[in-house]
Amino acid sequence: MAVRSADVAVSVALSPQGGVWTTLGRFIRKKPLGAAGAFLMLVMLLTACFADVLQTHDPIATEAAHTLAPPSADHRLGTDHLGRDIFSRIVHGARVSLIVGVASTLLGSVLGGIIGLLSAYVGGKTDLITQRFLDILQGLPLLVLALVASTALGPSIQNVVIAISIPIIPRAARVIRSSVLTIREMQYVEAARSLGVRHLRIAFRHILPNTMGPFIVLCTAQLGSAILVEATLSFLGLGVPEPYPSWGRMLSVSAAEYAQKAPHLVLFPGIAISLAVFGSNLLGDALRDTLDPRLRGA
Amino acid sequence: MKTYLAQRLVVALLTLLGMSAVIFVLLRLAPGDIVDILFSTAGYVSPAEKQAIMKELGIDRPYWVQYLDWLRQIAVGDLGKSYRYDLPAWPIIKPLVPVTLELAALSILFAVLIGVPTGVVSAVRQDTALDYALRVFSLAGLSMPAFWLGMVIILWLVTWFAWIPPLTYVSPRENFTLHAVQFLLPALAVGYRSSALIMRITRSSLLEVMREDYIRTARAKGQTDQAVIWRHALKNAILPVVTIIGIEFAFLIGGLVVTEQVFNLPGVARFLVQALLWRDYPIVQNLVMFIAIVVILTNLLVDMLYGVLDPRVRYGS
Numbered sequence: 001m002a003v004r005s006a007d008v009a010v011s012v013a014l015s016p017q018g019g020v021w022t023t024l025g026r027f028i029r030k031k032p033l034g035a036a037g038a039f040l041m042l043v044m045l046l047t048a049c050f051a052d053v054l055q056t057h058d059p060i061a062t063e064a065a066h067t068l069a070p071p072s073a074d075h076r077l078g079t080d081h082l083g084r085d086i087f088s089r090i091v092h093g094a095r096v097s098l099i100v101g102v103a104s105t106l107l108g109s110v111l112g113g114i115i116g117l118l119s120a121y122v123g124g125k126t127d128l129i130t131q132r133f134l135d136i137l138q139g140l141p142l143l144v145l146a147l148v149a150s151t152a153l154g155p156s157i158q159n160v161v162i163a164i165s166i167p168i169i170p171r172a173a174r175v176i177r178s179s180v181l182t183i184r185e186m187q188y189v190e191a192a193r194s195l196g197v198r199h200l201r202i203a204f205r206h207i208l209p210n211t212m213g214p215f216i217v218l219c220t221a222q223l224g225s226a227i228l229v230e231a232t233l234s235f236l237g238l239g240v241p242e243p244y245p246s247w248g249r250m251l252s253v254s255a256a257e258y259a260q261k262a263p264h265l266v267l268f269p270g271i272a273i274s275l276a277v278f279g280s281n282l283l284g285d286a287l288r289d290t291l292d293p294r295l296r297g298a
Numbered sequence: 299m300k301t302y303l304a305q306r307l308v309v310a311l312l313t314l315l316g317m318s319a320v321i322f323v324l325l326r327l328a329p330g331d332i333v334d335i336l337f338s339t340a341g342y343v344s345p346a347e348k349q350a351i352m353k354e355l356g357i358d359r360p361y362w363v364q365y366l367d368w369l370r371q372i373a374v375g376d377l378g379k380s381y382r383y384d385l386p387a388w389p390i391i392k393p394l395v396p397v398t399l400e401l402a403a404l405s406i407l408f409a410v411l412i413g414v415p416t417g418v419v420s421a422v423r424q425d426t427a428l429d430y431a432l433r434v435f436s437l438a439g440l441s442m443p444a445f446w447l448g449m450v451i452i453l454w455l456v457t458w459f460a461w462i463p464p465l466t467y468v469s470p471r472e473n474f475t476l477h478a479v480q481f482l483l484p485a486l487a488v489g490y491r492s493s494a495l496i497m498r499i500t501r502s503s504l505l506e507v508m509r510e511d512y513i514r515t516a517r518a519k520g521q522t523d524q525a526v527i528w529r530h531a532l533k534n535a536i537l538p539v540v541t542i543i544g545i546e547f548a549f550l551i552g553g554l555v556v557t558e559q560v561f562n563l564p565g566v567a568r569f570l571v572q573a574l575l576w577r578d579y580p581i582v583q584n585l586v587m588f589i590a591i592v593v594i595l596t597n598l599l600v601d602m603l604y605g606v607l608d609p610r611v612r613y614g615s
Contacts, residue, residue, distance in 0.1 A: 033430065033433070033434070132309075132312070132313070132316070133316065135313050135316075136313055136316035136317050136320060137320065139313055139317060139590060139593055139594060139597075140317060140320070140321075140586070140589075140590055140593070141549065141551045141552050141589060141593065142549070142552060143551075143552030143555060144551060144552065144555070144570070144586060144589055147555070147570075147571070147574060148321065148324055148325065148574070148582065148586060149324055151574045151575075151577070151582075152324050152325055152326075152327045153327060224440075224441065228441075228443055231443055232443060232445065232552075232555075232556055235443070235445055235556065236555075236556065236559065236571055236575075237575060238571075238574065238575070248443075251443075251445070251446060251449065259449065259452070259453055259456075260453075260456055263453055263457070266446070266449050266450065266453055267450070267453075270442070270443065270446035270449070270450065273442075273443055273446065274438070274441050274442045274443070274446070275441075277440075277441035277442075277443075278437065278438060278441035281437050281440055281441055282437065285437070
């Protein structure tokens with residue numbers, strides 16, 4: 001029954017009566033915080049897409065004459081210890097941050113989702129063993145697991161994505177598993193089975209689409225955490241390698257060293273990370289309340 | 299109760315065994331072996347010399363022998379030897395443990411002190427401006443990287459008070475005030491982050507409890523709002539909060555890793571990062587295992603506490 005109400009919520013949210021604008025207006029009125037989050041994410045997306053247009057300088061060009069310059073007309077947010085323009089680096093950092101965040105969230109959620117779907121559909125011993133395995137992955141602190149994985153895999157963007165996605169797998173599997181457990185007992189699934197539809201087809205074509213609500217909620221909630229983990233890994237020197245401008249790395253050792261002389265080195269990249277994570281958290285909360293009432297407060 | 303405890307212990311041990319396998323495999327994925335990494339700065343190392351070193355470190359043996367040997371080491375509490383220092387690991391780690399424990403305890407204290415009251419107020423004033431403000435405040439804590447918050451705190455101290463927290467560790471016997479300040483600030487940075495989770499759980503749990511019949515009964519009897527919230531509702535609402543504190547202990551460790559780095563506190567978490575950067579894998583392996591054991595024990599403890607706090611939860615019957 002809980003699933004049915006979630007389905008209704010999904011269909012209301014996804015195929016509104018009265019057009020997109022009415023729904024959008026209703027969403028903004030009912031969930032102002034969620035709308036603010038969506039707005040922040042939209043800004044980040046646009047920044048990432050048009051980074052080349054928005055940049056005022058080459059983000060990796062050094063300028064020995066202008067190191068640690070405070071914000072000015074030429075360098076809107078100042079320059080770092082190598083004379084690189086901070087504004088341009090933040091703009092390009094949005095691209096790296098978003099790509100790594102979205103890619104790792106999708107990778108982890110899809111892998112976890114498939115594990116959760118099959119585990120719940122097959123049930124029995126398979127389910128039990130899978131659950132214990134997920135316990136193992138989930139028991140290790142998220143950041144520690146990502147740290148170890150990214151060190152072991154070595155520094156490259158792909159490896160950072162893989163490292164961040166690993167801790168997401170068990171969380172995604174849990175969410176999808178719990179909704180599949182209720183859906184697979186529903187009558188339409190029984191009907192499909194009695195018609196002789198093959199198991200894999202039932203799992204992927206009949207059950208999977210009905211887990212989309214929780215899945216979207218899960219992805220939005222994990223996106224913020226993925227962006228944060230990327231920033232932390234890069235801060236510690238175990239994340240996105242040079243020359244890609246990463247918000248986390250902009251805050252690392254060099255920034256701390258010059259913080260007193262040039263506080264803008266510390267302030268702006270941190271504000272960028274916080275706003276990005278804040279936006280996806282706000283949006284995630286609002287989507288959870290709308291799409292999946294069962295997860296409220298989880 | 300006893301059989302339940304025994305079952306839980308067996309499951310915990312199996313989980314730890316699984317974790318050890320995951321950690322072992324993850325660290326063996328690294329390209330190149332430790333000798334290459336150790337001597338990459340030394341230039342050319344003759345193959346014979348390399349063989350000798352590998353033999354000495356025991357990494358010329360098959361993986362399964364190494365794994366079993368490691369398990370035996372953990373079982374007898376032998377933390378092994380650090381490649382980098384060429385010293386037994388325990389004497390290096392031992393002085394770091396109290397630093398991390400103190401920081402963790404203070405952080406949890408801050409998290410509860412901030413999280414529970416804001417959660418209660420937010421639930422009682424649901425959908426008012428105050429509720430929105432508190433929710434934004436807590437979500438902001440969840441969104442700010444702990445390391446950045448730490449840096450901003452330091453920056454703020456420097457700019458406004460022209461005062462820099464001590465750059466090296468100050469023991470409480472040496473100078474208690476300085477020691478307290480040195481720990482309170484990072485604890486605040488970590489605790490604020492964790493308080494966000496506690497606040498959210500307190501809020502939603504209290505909202506749920508407030509809808510129950512016995513709360514209406516209490517009100518009907520003429521109890522004051524204060525008494526209903528703090529004496530009747532919170533007692534039941536606090537249970538999920540206790541669980542989340544246990545679960546988020548693992549989350550807290552993540553916060554400690556970066557905060558110890560920023561505040562230059564010689565704790566276990568900072569040492570883990572250093573060992574990772576040096577590729578000192580025996581240390582990494584053992585430290586992560588140590589963290590896993592602490593997390594599992596905390597979860598076990600929280601489950602046991604549940605039975606004490608809530609008489610309705612009876613184990614093993």
